[in-house]
Structure formats: structure tokens, C-alpha cells
Amino acid sequence: MAGSIDGHCHVGLVGDEFPSLGGMSQWYRKQLTFKIFLAFARIDPNQACDRVLRQATIETISTSTLDRVVCLALDPVYSEEGSRREDLSHVWVDNEYVLSLQGEELLRDRVLFAASVHPYDDEFAQRTAYCVERGAVMMKWLPSAQSIDLANPKAAEALIALAFAGPDGKPLPLLLHVGPEYAIPPADPRHHSYDYLSWSWLDRARNALRFSKRWHVPNLEAVHSNLEAALDAGAVITFAHCGMPYFASGVLGQVLEHSDFKPIKRYLEQYRDDTQSKGRCFADVSAFCTPFRKRYFSTLRRLPPNSLIYGSDFPTPIFEISADFEEAARDFRAILHGEFDRIVIPQDNLLDVSYRELQTAFPDHPMFTNLSKLLPL
Numbered sequence: 001m002a003g004s005i006d007g008h009c010h011v012g013l014v015g016d017e018f019p020s021l022g023g024m025s026q027w028y029r030k031q032l033t034f035k036i037f038l039a040f041a042r043i044d045p046n047q048a049c050d051r052v053l054r055q056a057t058i059e060t061i062s063t064s065t066l067d068r069v070v071c072l073a074l075d076p077v078y079s080e081e082g083s084r085r086e087d088l089s090h091v092w093v094d095n096e097y098v099l100s101l102q103g104e105e106l107l108r109d110r111v112l113f114a115a116s117v118h119p120y121d122d123e124f125a126q127r128t129a130y131c132v133e134r135g136a137v138m139m140k141w142l143p144s145a146q147s148i149d150l151a152n153p154k155a156a157e158a159l160i161a162l163a164f165a166g167p168d169g170k171p172l173p174l175l176l177h178v179g180p181e182y183a184i185p186p187a188d189p190r191h192h193s194y195d196y197l198s199w200s201w202l203d204r205a206r207n208a209l210r211f212s213k214r215w216h217v218p219n220l221e222a223v224h225s226n227l228e229a230a231l232d233a234g235a236v237i238t239f240a241h242c243g244m245p246y247f248a249s250g251v252l253g254q255v256l257e258h259s260d261f262k263p264i265k266r267y268l269e270q271y272r273d274d275t276q277s278k279g280r281c282f283a284d285v286s287a288f289c290t291p292f293r294k295r296y297f298s299t300l301r302r303l304p305p306n307s308l309i310y311g312s313d314f315p316t317p318i319f320e321i322s323a324d325f326e327e328a329a330r331d332f333r334a335i336l337h338g339e340f341d342r343i344v345i346p347q348d349n350l351l352d353v354s355y356r357e358l359q360t361a362f363p364d365h366p367m368f369t370n371l372s373k374l375l376p377l
């Protein structure tokens with residue numbers, strides 16, 4: 001498909017053969033979530049090693065009909081003092097790994113490099129500049145998994161720096177995970193809420209029920225003031241998944257699961273292309289190819305169309321949502337319950353399935369072309 005880009009694709013290594021290029025904790029490798037990702041990456045869990053993971057990534061991207069795929073690095077956890085803590089990270093992916101995929105003959109010109117540099121690293125500016133020199137088209141942060149508090153002054157400084165970190169002093173767009181996160185657990189369980197841009201009475205109530213395992217209460221005043229300062233300096237921020245819940249929808253969803261859709265909607269309105277603002281905000285629709293999130297499609301259609309970006313979130317589970325809803329919902333529930341024998345994975349290339357399903361739901365929507373206008377391609 002000419003000009004088609006998937007703006008959100010995960011790659012990774014367990015760290016058995018190439019430990020300098022990424023890793024996953026022993027604990028994580030035993031989790032159901034990891035096994036589900038392997039199933040959707042079409043990898044036998046008994047054969048999950050670096051060589052097989054790399055081969056599967058090459059196979060998926062090279063056989064896809066998409067033109068380009070943004071592959072995401074994920075810097076490990078850093079302490080607030082700035083020390084690198086690969087040992088504490090459940091999942092991390094080195095920038096060099098994504099660069100090495102770009103070097104694969106079969107993937108020539110297909111892989112776009114999303115760098116990840118932790119804002120607590122004293123070398124943030126130097127490492128970011130290095131990645132941009134090597135062709136990074138965006139920066140990826142997953143605050144809970146990386147232990148990034150957006151209220152922290154180092155995060156504030158890095159956010160401002162990103163407004164000028166791209167080629168020729170242009171902004172380097174930040175792909176920021178917001179809202180509930182289930183794929184990669186935080187090193188410190190209290191940091192689940194580092195992905196939150198809102199904290200309602202329901203969050204307070206849910207947190208009270210966690211008793212001694214309470215999450216950090218986000219300092220939202222500082223978080224928003226840091227984001228706005230960067231945007232006013234010209235930063236470009238894409239909020240992943242529109243900050244929406246994953247497992248539940250409707251009224252039940254609001255009670256059971258945190259949502260950051262309201263603040264995201266406000267950012268999209270305030271920093272859209274037809275306003276005077278220097279910075280720009282986008283939101284991606286990654287991991288929306290599920291029966292429950294399908295219920296939000298009418299809400300997505302009411303957002304500024306030039307603010308949405310297509311992405312798959314591969315290898316997050318996807319479903320043929322344009323087919324029978326009940327069937328898709330049944331498959332989705334099988335995943336939630338870990339019933340592996342009942343999980344139905346679409347037959348085709350999953351990057352293609354996701355793209356096709358979203359195109360069916362949003363024919364000719366600018367979400368499929370907005371990223372190509374944003375990136376220096």
C-alpha cells in the first residue's frame with residue numbers, strides 16, 4: 001500500500017544471545033502476557049530466544065504490505081540519580097537493536113527508528129543527538145515501565161529539549177504511552193500511575209482498596225505544566241492509544257478501568273494544526289483492533305481528524321472486528337482468561353490485518369497519512 005506507515009510496532013529480545021541489545025526479566029518470561037505476545041508474533045513459547053524473535057520480526061515486517069513500520073526501542077529503567085538499571089527492567093530494547101534491523105537486507109527502507117532515551121540519564125542530550133544522527137524519527141517513552149515521572153524536573157528538561165532535538169533543530173516527536181498499561185509491568189509496582197494524566201475520585205477509591213500496595217498519586221499539576229511548557233516551546237507529542245481503557249468499555253469501563261481520554265481530548269483540541277500553538281499534539285489508535293475498543297470508534301470520529309495517527313501496537317492481540325462481533329468478543333475473552341487452545345489468531349500477516357480492519361472502520365481517514373506528513377522522510 002503506497003505511503004502506508006504503521007506508527008507503533010514493538011520489537012524485542014529476551015537477552016539470551018545478544019544481552020547488550022535488550023532483555024526481558026525471568027519473571028516476565030513466565031507471565032501470561034508474554035505468552036500471548038509470543039502467540040501473536042507466531043513464536044512457539046518453548047523456542048523463544050533472541051535468534052527466533054529477531055527472525056519472526058524480520059518475517060512479519062518483510063512479508064507485510066505496509067511500506068514502513070516504526071519499530072520502537074525502549075530504554076531500561078534509570079534511577080532518579082541517573083544510573084542505568086537494566087537489572088530492574090522487565091523489558092528493555094536497545095536503540096542499536098532497532099538500528100540493526102534497519103541493516104537487514106529484507107527490511108531495507110522498511111523500518112523507521114523510534115529511539116528511546118531515558119530523561120533521567122545525564123547523557124540524555126548526547127544520546128538523543130546520536131540517535132537523530134542515525135535517523136531516529138521519534139522518541140518513545142513508556143513512563144510506568146521505565147520509571148519516568150513526568151513531574152520530575154529531569155523529565156521537564158528533556159521534554160523541552162525534544163522540541164529542538166530533531167534534524168536542523170526541528171522537534172523530535174515524542175510517542176508517549178498514557179493510560180492503563182498491561183503489556184510491560186513497572187519495575188516498582190507503585191509506578192503504575194506514572195502513565196496517568198488524570199486522577200479522578202474513582203482512581204482515589206481504587207487506590208484506597210490497594211491498601212499497602214497503593215500506587216503513587218501523580219503530581220498532575222507538575223505533569224501538565226511540564227507537558228504544556230514543552231508544547232509551548234514547539235514540542236510534538238503523540239499520546240498512545242488515545243489514553244483509553246483496554247478491557248472494558250461504556251459505563252462499566254469507566255468504573256473498572258482508568259481512562260485518560262478527557263485530558264487527551266483537551267490536548268488534541270488545544271494543540272491542533274489550525275490553532276496558533278507552537279507545539280502539536282497527536283494521539284495514536286494503536287491496539288484499537290479489539291471488540292471492546294471498537295465501541296469507541298464513534299468517539300474517535302469526533303476527534304480532530306488531523307490529530308490521529310495509525311499504529312498497530314504489534315504484537316498486541318488483534319481481532320477481525322469487521323466480522324462477527326460476538327465471535328471477536330469470544331476470542332477476546334479467551335485471551336483474558338488465558339485459554340490458549342481457544343485463542344483464534346487471524347491467518348494473514350497481522351500488520352496487514354490490523355491496517356485493513358482500521359481502514360474498513362475509518363475509510364479514507366487522515367489517520368493513515370498524518371504520520372508521513374510529520375516525519376522527515
Ligand SMILES: [Zn+2]
Nearest residue numbers: 008010286313
Ligand atoms: Zn505499544
